[in-house]
Amino acid sequence: MEEMTFHELGISQEVLKAIDDAGYTTATPIQAKSIPAILQGGDILGQAQTGTGKTAAFTIPAIENIDPDIKGLQVMVMCPTRELALQVAGEAQKLSKYRKVKVLSVYGGESIDFQIRSLQRGAQMVVGTPGRIIDHLNRRTLDLSNLKMIILDEADEMLNMGFREDIETILDHMPAKRQTLLFSATMPDAIMAITHKYQKNPSLIKITRGQLTVSTIEQIYFDIRSSVKMEIMTRLIELYDFKLMLVFCNQKTKVDEVTEELKSKGFSAEGLHGDMRQGQRTITMNMFRKGDINILVATDVAARGIDVEGVDAVFNFDLPQDVEYYVHRIGRTGRAGKTGKAFSFITGRKEADRLRSIERHTKVKLQKGTIPGREELEAVRHKKVITLVGKQKSSGELDSYYKLIEKFTAEGFSLEDLAAAFLLKHFPPESETEEITQFSSDKGGSRSKEKRGKNGRRRSGNVGMTRLFLNVGTKDRVRPGDIVGALAGETKIAGRDIGVIEIFDKFSFVEVPKKDADGVLRGMGGAKIKGKTVNIEVAK
């Protein structure tokens, strides 16, 4: 579909100006088709994927249809969640700023009295969740006499959330002479049923996948053991210097776990899942929106429909169970023509198969990612330090510190000593960036593992070797030599028989020949590495 400016769609000057202020230059396909159709007065059944601009597709004509001289309610929008209601109300306010339309959002968890007073002051457009709208209907606080348009946004999600009855109750209350618009990313049967019952000859406007604007999203996958997901994710964050990221997990407990680990590594991260109270969720969302937190870790349900501008990257920490979720998740980045990156971690044959079915479904082939190694990360850190020092120097921030240097040199430290100590803060010890390998399979093909890595050491997962887990890591300042030393010292194993050693933050893995494993486990009982008593067991 060719690009279309908003000027060709029959929109008034005031709204065009607001659209321009919003930075929208061309209409998205769903907007180009829906806006004129809605302005003509018909019912619409609009289907397009998440992130394709459905909100403006209905708010623009809705604003156009509101008569500023009538102070009462004229347009009502139903949304599945409070977050979405606020988002739609925000979009409506933004696009009607030269028209002065009174927009009110109504949802549970906020004082109903406050909402009633606002309604009495003459809201012309109400955006709400089905539950709260019904509340108002029951209290007769909604004057429906001027209502001419009702919109169901994210209809599939509302049905998924069990709002079907509420939706029908609300629609049964609406004046017969009205325009009914329904927007959804998918069209399950339940939606068709509502359409049949409540819409009049609706025009189906369907934007197919081919017209999706996901081409701006770079989709990358890593085929790895699940124990290295966190390490790889943090390396990618550092390498690309992402500012705003969404991390998806399949379970609430995983959300908590990943959030905690990110926090312990010094990232500003918060979790979002269905067990949290609405108030807490809103606070977290707003902090993320403002960039006060950089990483939002969420389940699919909690992040449903959330739209935050400027998300640089989406991490599928767990590959989603459902192919549709994949599309929804990655649609949160690369929005509005900006580029974004979507990283998916897969572990095991089953997930490799699932990834292939995602590829078939989205008709996009994911690229296999390269795990950032030490050299790349050091280059990034190098650049950062140069920029930092350059900035600090030119801003004069360093001036008062030159005096301090004299004090230290008087104590016998050389300038090199001081500089090295400063660099230590920016360049973690070498062992923290151990080389990690991926499974070299083509998704689902034979999963052969790389045989040899650097230093000629065998790679992890070799036949005849047993992988052991140790509860010490870089946090305890453990280096490979310490592990070799302890094993060789405490047990009968020879240093050269020890296989791959992988050291992470809080734990490590070491490979030993299968025949020696029992001896090592026994010998290491109660042994210490770097002063810490080691717990060692066979890795799962």
Ligand code: ADP
């Ligand atoms: P959907 O409801 O289809 O998931 P949204 O309405 O939330 O999508 O829009 C997704 C993003 O695209 C929002 O950030 C919105 O501001 C932006 N957007 C909408 N229309 C346009 C446009 N014509 N040009 C540029 N950005 C747009």
Ligand code: MG
């Ligand atoms: Mg939407």
